[in-house]
Amino acid sequence: AQSVTQLDSHVSVSEGTPVLLRCNYSSSYSPSLFWYVQHPNKGLQLLLKYTSAATLVKGINGFEAEFKKSETSFHLTKPSAHMSDAAEYFCVVSLIGKLIFGQGTELSVKP
C-alpha cells in the first residue's frame, strides 16, 4: 500500500536561510511523487513532480526535491527562503485514480 509521511508538522526559518521539508514514502512499486503548496485561503498548487526520470527535480519558485530510493525519501529544499514562501506544503504519492496526501508541513518565514 502507498503512504506518505511528512516528518515535521511545522518548520520555521529566517528569510534568506535554507529550507528543508522532509517526506518519506511507502510504495510497493516505483512511485510518482509530488509536492503541492497551499497558501492561506487558497487551493493547492503543484510545486514539482517526480515520475522516474531524473532523481533531482526542479520546481517553481526555486524549490527542488531529490528522490532517494534507498532512503524512501523525497525531501523538498530551497537554498534561500523568501517571505512569500510561507505556506503549507504537502508531499503526495500517486496511486491509480487518486493522490495520497501527507499531513502537511506548515512553513513559517521570519524576517
Place this chain on the structure above:
Amino acid sequence: DSGVTQTPKHLITATGQRVTLRCSPRSGDLSVYWYQQSLDQGLQFLIQYYNGEERAKGNILERFSAQQFPDLHSELNLSSLELGDSALYFCASSSSLLGTGGLGDTGELFFGEGSRLTVL
C-alpha cells in the same frame, strides 16, 4: 487562477441539514476529484469522477454523495450534517486519470479555492 470554480465559497448551516457544493472543472478536464480538509484529519480524498463515471472512492461517508454531469461539472451532496463535517471541501480537476501512466497523465491536479462549510 487554476480555472477550477467552486461555489459557494462559504456556507453556514445547522446540524441535520443538507447542502450541495458545486464544482466546475478546468475547460477540457474530464476528471473531477473531491477532497475534504479539516484540522484533525488533514486532506482526505473523498471521490473521483471521470467523464461522468465514478472511478475511485476514498473516505467518503454514506451520508455524502457526488455526481458528475454531462457538461462535466460536479456536485457533492452532504446530508444529515454533523458538527464534525465542518471543513474545507476542495474540488480538483485533471485532464486524465492520475497514476495510470497513460497518455496525458501529468499527475497534476488543479484545485479550486474550496468551499468552507461550517455546521452549527
